[in-house]
Amino acid sequence: MAYMHIGKDFVPPDVPGKVTGRIKYAEDYARDGMVYARLLTSPVPHGRVVAIDASEALAMEGVFGILTADDVYPDGEPQSPGLKVLTNEPTLMGEPILAVAAIDEKTAEDAIAAISLTIERLPFVLDPLDSLQEGGADAYNGGNTYIFREGFAEEKWTADQVASFRSGNEPTAEALQSWEYGDLAAGFAAADFVHETTFSTAGYPHMSMEPRSAMAYWENGKCYLHGTSQSLSAIAEPMAAIVGVPLEDFVFINEATGGGFGQRARAGSIPSMAIPAKLSQKINRPVMMRVTREEEFTIGGARQGLQGWIKVGFKTDGTMSAMDMYCISDNGGKGGGGDANSAAAGVSALYQTEAMRFRNTSIGTNTGHRGAQRGPGENQIMAVMAPIMDKAAEELGLDRLEIRKLNAAQNGDVSGPRSTPFTSAYMPEALQQGADQFDWEGKKSRARQTNGSKVRGFGIGQGYHNAGRSGMDGIVRLMPSGRLQIHNGVGNLGTYSYASTSRAAAEVLKMEWENCDVVTGRTDRHLPITSPQDGSNSIFTNTRTCFGAAQDLLAKMKEIAAMDLGGDVADYDVDGVRVHQIADNTVGMTYAEVAQRGIELGGKFSGEAELPEELNTLTALSVSRLAGSALMGIYHDPRHSNNPPGFTVTFMEIELDKETGKFDILDLVTIAECGTVVHPQGLANQLRGGAVWGIGLSALERHLYDPQNGLPASSGFWQSKIPTYLDTPAEIGTGWVDLPDPENPVGARGIGEPSMGAVSAALNAAISDALGGHMFDAAPVTTDMIVNHIAGISEDATPLAQNNFRG
Template structure:
């Protein structure tokens, strides 16, 4: 289909501001009378605050006041996992206990040092398997796990059960969760090759570039909050509840966000914004809270660590017959997500196994706050399963490409334990595109080729994430100037999806892009609700809403023209910013004229009547405030059917030096299968960015915690090993299938998350290949692990020696 905007490159409006430094992040703002907040955080991993003596600090010149958990939660803290604004029951080093505001940060720091906090030290744990021991410490007050709608609980295994899992055996304890489909026993019986082993995925921090600093002040009963988020209205909707301010009285300002990767999508991940909000309310001054890199490490989120056992069976023809997964999740100090379940779901989707069983138990540790991180679960399992496929292929005499083709998801298939049908799935096309563009077949002659101490490894991998939601709202407006205003609450996190999805509205109305304004950046511009911008959903979700809102405006345009110029609405079409008769295009009105006429008529044309009944409360507030101010198109999106997948395929070639344990990525290609491509350069960015994340997952990034004291040792970029330019290939090639999805009006789906998983899968497969098929069963595979393996030193190379918090 020939589009005016879809599939074409453009410059999103925030890009010039990013290269000139003009665009503002939360900490770039100031406010007259602003004072500065600093946090006092827990120095110990698990404690209870018995007493706070701030008298000396409060007596200091320039100190304006403090905020404690007692101020924030006068009726007591919520008895659940999850970060709180402040706490008297810290469960990790660095958790905020109180905040103090002063004329300067220097005074605030000095005053903080004068505060005396009396802690009761409590037992702590940094390894979930240690916590499962009969006498193991519990990370939380009330247990080591949290059961939804039931509360804290204690989960214990026998010492033999823990030792058995550490030794690499299938756990015999009762899991907290079991999900399965198919006949597992029969499927394994039909298998001619069965792999069984243990694996670990290290947790590691999100390390967004912009720390979660925030500015807040109150004016005329309204809270003005400046912060960074992945979402805009969805985040504001949530943070209003956390702070306890009515939605109508919150103005959230968020022009740009310095990275999120899952931990700024939802307000529950950033309750610390409540500190400046509540402190400002208490002392009646604007409060700037600057967050340091060390604080960001603690409260900025981290990927869940997984310790697992996996058994996979393949039939003689290469079909994955069965997969049995048993995973202990490290939920950290504040609870975690459903990564382990998503790992099993991903295997079911990507490899279409006949039978899958997932068993899992989630255990807290007194380590960093865990939460969704780019492809949570899907991307941890990617580097674990990919080498297993390769070894199976070699054992069965099938090519490593073919075993993926044999098991590929495709149109008409279902996936996951719920057996959900895909909205569409063109993975076979993506595999073939990667094979051809990378020259996979031609490169096979170089496989395991030696050059001195260096050896070539080839890897192929696939990535998946559910990539689309529905049920949100869209609003577009137009004034007498005929410019289209897309009221956009998606949020600016750097993917430019907020801009790309706006082009769906421009497409419907055939508007030149320079006649379109994206209204965004602060919620008092009256923006509709969106889904949180996570899970690679934005493109699918918000093209639906903006397309629908523009369709509503288009229908109203035709109604007005027919009413004023004669005929029926269906006798009209649009072109060149005019609505005109199809039979005689000289009979018509400009968009500016029709918008002005709509404003004269009022009612449904200006949002004063006949709004969709299902609008979210947030959208209703925005629509009420916009009513009567312009010509309005408004839409509530109904739910879609099926699973809109985001798929990627990666091929790479590495050269691994057996003397140093290091490797260089010589070539890499990333192919996306994400429906219609909205914005090629934006897609390219997601693919190369995902590749860098995949390299970090496979080879570099991990938490480091001192098990004796529970103190984090990887609070900086260097220690946590975020990939740099020099860790990445000189050039990453990209491509995409570009076939439309039927459940989206422009055929588009998302892709950001699988882009990491497929690279991690391919890179780990390449390392395995270079080492003659040795499966480490771990992410990351560090240089020392490679060297130990080559040297035959089993210390760090054996299963489970690398647990989920240290390498």
């Protein structure tokens, strides 16, 4: 289909501000009379505050006030595992206990130094299996796990059960969570090759470049909060609730966010923004809270680590006939996540496993706050699975590409415990496109070729994430000036989907992009609700809402024209400037004229009546404040059916130095299968960025904690090393299948998360290939692990270790 905007590059409106430094992040703002907050954080990984004596601090010149957990939670802290604004019951080192506001940060620090904190040190634990073993410490007050709707609980295994698991055997304890489909026993009985192993994947921090600094002030009863978020409108209502202010009196300001990656998607993962808001309310001054890199590490979130056991069966033809997976998920000191469940669902989706069982038990540790991180679960497990697919291909005498094609998802396929159909799926096409672009047939014979100490390795990776939602709202306004204002609540964290999805509205109305404005950046610009910008959903979800709102506007334009100029609605069309009769295009109205007429007519035309019944709360509030200002298109998106997948494929060639364990990526091609491409440059950026993240997952990033004191040793960019220019290839090849999805009006699905998983998988497979098929069953595979393997040294002093070195 020929589009005006979809599939075309453009300059998102915030890009010039990013290259000039003009765009403002939360800490770039200042306010007259602004004072500064600093945090007193927990000096222990697990403790209970016994007493706080702040009398000396509060008497200091320049100190304006203190905020404690008792102020935030006068009725007691919530007994849930999530992050709290402040706490008297810290379960991780560095968790904020109180905040002090002062004339400057030095004075605030001096005041904090003058506070007498009495804290009871409680037993702590860093490895889920250490906690799981009987007699092991519990990370939380009330247990080591949290059961939904029931509360904290204690889960223990015998020492023999833990030792058996660490030794590589299937766990024998009953799991807290499970699902199953198909006939597992029959699947394994039909298998000609069965692979069984334990595996571990590391937790590691998100490390967004912008620390989660925030500034707040109150004016005329309203709270204005400058913060950071990947979901501008979606966090407004829950954040207002955390601050304790009605939604109509809360303004969230967030023009740009310096990275999210899952941990700024929802208010519950960034409750620290409420600290300056509540302090400001208490002391009646604007409060800036600058967050340091260490604080960002502590409360900024981390990927869940997995300790697992897996058993996979393949038939002679290469079909994956059965998969059995058991995970222990590291819930860290706060939060938790569904990584293991997503990992299993991801395997089901990518490899179309005929029968499958999933079991999981989530256990807390006194380590970093866990939550969703780019492709949570899927991206770890794909790194584990790719070498297993290669092993199966080798054992069954199949080509590595062919075994993946054989198991690939196609249109009409289903996945997961509920056998959910895909909205569309073209994985075989993606695999072939990647193979062609990479020249798999021409290159694969070079696998395991040596040159001195160096050896070539090849890897094929696949990625998947459920990539689309519905049930959200859209608002567009045609102004008396003739310009189109597209209200968009997606956050601005660098995907540019806030702008690219808005182009679906311009597409419907055939308007030049220069005549359109994306209205975003702060909630008092009256935004519709949209899904949190996580789960790779924005492209699918928000093209639906923007398209729908524009369709509503288009219908109203035609109705007004028919009303004023005669004829039926069906007699009219638009050309981007005028709404006119199809038969005689001299009969018509300009967009400016029809907008003005809509305001005059009022009622449904200007958002004052006949609104969609199911509008969400924030949208309804925004519409009420915009009513009468323009000819309005308002839309509530009904629920769609089925699972819109984001698929990726990566082909990679590496050269690994067996003397040092270091490898160079010689070639990397990554292909997206995400429906119609909306914004090619944005998609390429997601593929390249995902590639860098995939390299980090499979080779570099991991939590490290001091086992004696529970101190984090990976709180900086260089300890849990994120990939740099020199860790990544100088060029990353990209491509896309570009076939439309029927559940989206412009055919699009999301891609941000699977862009990482395919690369993590390809890299782990390439390392394994270079080492003659050796499987580490882990991510990351670091240089020390490679060198130890080559030297014949045991890779695991403590098998399946989490939050520590493996060796």
